[in-house]
Amino acid sequence: MNPTSAPPARPAPASVAMLLADARLPGGGHAHSASLEPALLGGLPAADVPAWMVGRATTVGLVEAGTAVVAARVLTSGPHGLDHDAALSTVERAWAARTPSRALRDASRLLGRGYLRVARSLWGPHPAVAAVAARATRSSSPPRAVVLGAVAAAAGLDAVDVVRLTVYDDAQTAASALLKLEPLDPLVPARWVLDACAAAEAHVGRVAACTTPDDIPSSGAPLTEGWAEAHALTNQRLFRA
Amino acid sequence: MPENPFPETAPTTPARPLRLGVAGPVGVGKSSLIATVCRALAAELEIGVITNDIYTDEDARFLRSAGVLEPERIRAVETGACPHTAIRDDVTANLLAAEDLAADFAPLDVVIIESGGDNLTATFSPALVDAQIFVLDVAGGGDVARKGGPGIGRADLLVVNKTDLAPHVGVDVEQMVADASAAREGRAVIALSRTDEDSVAALRGWLLDVLASYRSGAHVAQDPGPMAPHFHADEDGVGVLHSHADGDHAHAHDHDDAVAR
Numbered sequence: 475m476n477p478t479s480a481p482p483a484r485p486a487p488a489s490v491a492m493l494l495a496d497a498r499l500p501g502g503g504h505a506h507s508a509s510l511e512p513a514l515l516g517g518l519p520a521a522d523v524p525a526w527m528v529g530r531a532t533t534v535g536l537v538e539a540g541t542a543v544v545a546a547r548v549l550t551s552g553p554h555g556l557d558h559d560a561a562l563s564t565v566e567r568a569w570a571a572r573t574p575s576r577a578l579r580d581a582s583r584l585l586g587r588g589y590l591r592v593a594r595s596l597w598g599p600h601p602a603v604a605a606v607a608a609r610a611t612r613s614s615s616p617p618r619a620v621v622l623g624a625v626a627a628a629a630g631l632d633a634v635d636v637v638r639l640t641v642y643d644d645a646q647t648a649a650s651a652l653l654k655l656e657p658l659d660p661l662v663p664a665r666w667v668l669d670a671c672a673a674a675e676a677h678v679g680r681v682a683a684c685t686t687p688d689d690i691p692s693s694g695a696p697l698t699e700g701w702a703e704a705h706a707l708t709n710q711r712l713f714r715a
Numbered sequence: 716m717p718e719n720p721f722p723e724t725a726p727t728t729p730a731r732p733l734r735l736g737v738a739g740p741v742g743v744g745k746s747s748l749i750a751t752v753c754r755a756l757a758a759e760l761e762i763g764v765i766t767n768d769i770y771t772d773e774d775a776r777f778l779r780s781a782g783v784l785e786p787e788r789i790r791a792v793e794t795g796a797c798p799h800t801a802i803r804d805d806v807t808a809n810l811l812a813a814e815d816l817a818a819d820f821a822p823l824d825v826v827i828i829e830s831g832g833d834n835l836t837a838t839f840s841p842a843l844v845d846a847q848i849f850v851l852d853v854a855g856g857g858d859v860a861r862k863g864g865p866g867i868g869r870a871d872l873l874v875v876n877k878t879d880l881a882p883h884v885g886v887d888v889e890q891m892v893a894d895a896s897a898a899r900e901g902r903a904v905i906a907l908s909r910t911d912e913d914s915v916a917a918l919r920g921w922l923l924d925v926l927a928s929y930r931s932g933a934h935v936a937q938d939p940g941p942m943a944p945h946f947h948a949d950e951d952g953v954g955v956l957h958s959h960a961d962g963d964h965a966h967a968h969d970h971d972d973a974v975a976r
Contacts, residue, residue: 502807505795588807613815654796709772714793714808 490629491639494622497650502588506581507651507713508644509534509698512705516697520656524666527648531641531670532677533693534573538619539640540681540690541569543633545623547685549602558605562620566609568687569617575699577706579617581715587615593625602627633682638671645670654712732763732823733929734813735922736802736839738866739850741832744876746774748850748918749827751909753783755919760824760926763816764789765809767798767831774829788820798831806843813843824926835864841936846925849939851895852876857886860895865940867895872903872921879908 485493493499508530510523518526548561573579590610597603606624609616619640626636649663677691684690702715737745746766753762762784766774768791775791778784792808794801801809813826828844830837839847849866851859854877860867867873873895881888888906895904903921907914928934 498804500805500807502805502811504797504800504805505793505808507795584811587811591807591810612818651795709776710770711793712770712796714795 485629487629487631487635490625491631491635494625495639495643495646497646499592501592502585503643503647505714506585506647507655507715508647509578509702509715510648510651511655511711511713512701512715513698514655515705515708516701518701520652520658523648523652523656523663524669527645527666527670528673529695530644530648530698531674534695534698535641535644535670535674536637536677536681536691536693537569537572538644539637540684541565541572541617541619542622542626542636542640543682543684544568544687544690545606545620546602546626546631546633546636547623549605549624549627559609562606562609562616564687565623565690566616566620568690569619572690572692572694573617573699574694575702577702577715578699580706581702582617582619583615584714585618586621589618589621589625590615593621593628597625597628600624600628633684634678637674637678637681641674642667642671651713731814732761732817733825733846733926734844735825735827735925736830736844736847737827737850738802738830738837738839738847738870739832739874740834740855743832743850743852743855745829745832745850746777747909748848748874748876748907749829750778750781750783751907751915752827752918752922753778753781755915756825756922757783761820761822762788763813763820763823763826765812765816765826765828766791767794767801767809767829769794769796769798769831788816790816794831798833799837802828802830802843803838803840806840809843825922835859835862835866838866838870838939841938845929845934845936846871847939848872848874850874850876853878853881853886853888853891854884857891857894860891860898863898868898868900869902869937869939871925871937872905873899874918875904875906877908878906878914879910 497504513526514520545562545565548565549558570579573582587610590607593603594607602624606616606621622636622640645667649667652658652663653660681691705711705715737749739745749764756762764778764784766778766789768774772791775789778789779786790812792801792812809828813828816826817823830839847870849870851867851873853875860875875888875891875895878888892904892906905914905917905921907918909915925934
């Protein structure tokens with residue numbers, strides 16, 4: 475059996491979204507905390523984590539989501555080739571401008587590299603994945619949001635589901651990391667994940683409607699950026715970022 | 716034998732360095748063993764090391780301070796508090812680090828990957844390593860080798876470390892090695908002390924043999940498990956459901972087949 479051979483029928487986009495949201499998918503995400511470990515080390519009280527999760531879901535989470543949505547739009551419009559590469563460059567620059575912390579950009583590119591392994595393995599022949607893979611260098615990769623855009627284009631995910639997937643994945647990553655960092659009933663942060671997703675709902679339509687890099691939300695979280703920079707310099711980390 | 720499900724470790728493509736895993740419980744001397752290997756082979760092999768510390772980059776710093784390799788050739792990856800996951804269920808971080816190390820210091824002969832000290836069930840996926848050493852030490856108790864488990868039973872090499880401590884902890888090294896050999900159905904066992912030159916030479920020879928076998932295309936990565944409970948038909952055609960974790964694996968069959976399907 476060749477695991478990379480194309481299946482006879484296509485999975486539903488919702489099934490693909492579930493696969494991507496499942497922490498058991500081996501893409502390297504388990505070593506990341508969605509900025510939670512840097513936040514706790516930086517002094518965020520554990521009691522504030524639910525509010526912090528809502529904050530992410532309505533700020534930096536939307537930057538990631540908008541980047542993925544626009545990358546997918548770029549990759550599904552017009553003929554493939556050089557035009558797409560130039561357009562993807564613009565998307566990446568827009569994302570980088572909205573992600574001032576180098577530590578966070580590096581972490582996102584590392585996640586993108588792991589995600590790209592998944593994408594090439596599962597949707598390798600698709601032109602959208604090939605176009606993003608062509609932008610990867612030996613030791614770097616487009617950020618995860620751009621790779622997610624390629625997967626969305628390849629698998630036919632709706633833009634609203636790309637937004638919800640991004641917000642959910644971020645919240646669940648933080649919730650899962652929290653259990654390694656603070657003593658807690660594991661069911662408690664599950665509620666917080668849903669609360670974060672609910673808070674993002676008001677923004678889903680507008681972010682899903684983004685078509686150009688300029689449309690990507692620029693809602694930042696300066697404390698998170700600062701905490702990420704400090705965390706990258708410590709040598710007592712459970713998580714990469 | 717079904718086709719190899721791990722094409723990156725297929726025996727026909729040894730274009731990259733041999734990837735060697737070193738696993739075993741906390742405190743058995745994995746970092747020290749790696750330092751010993753580097754000291755014994757650094758003059759003839761190009762080596763890189765990746766550590767999977769749990770809470771800190773202490774293992775990486777220990778190896779750098781041991782002065783056996785250029786510090787840049789020793790890198791640490793984070794495991795998200797799941798050292799077991801990082802070497803088995805999701806090897807992404809280690810795989811990317813191994814690729815980077817191989818590219819940055821090409822041509823490397825061997826990339827050694829040290830697992831974060833976990834427990835007796837932690838073994839490397841063949842998607843990450845071509846061969847693996849499982850390490851125990853005499854100070855952990857003479858009975859540990861008898862307890863078995865996938866690493867003790869089926870790693871490419873079992874090392875019984877710190878044999879120089881045996882008189883101080885009341886362990887009979889010969890008996891421990893005999894127990895281990897029995898649990899491993901004849902697979903390689905080395906009783907090691909970094910102060911015993913003969914034992915270091917045996918470890919060095921084992922690694923060079925594996926490397927030669929890997930380069931010739933003869934070496935096939937083995938998966939020690941862990942295995943879920945599984946089914947065998949016995950001679951009368953009656954099925955037996957058993958688990959290898961319970962120690963009842965006194966029968967011969969091809970474990971790799973079970974994993975490869």
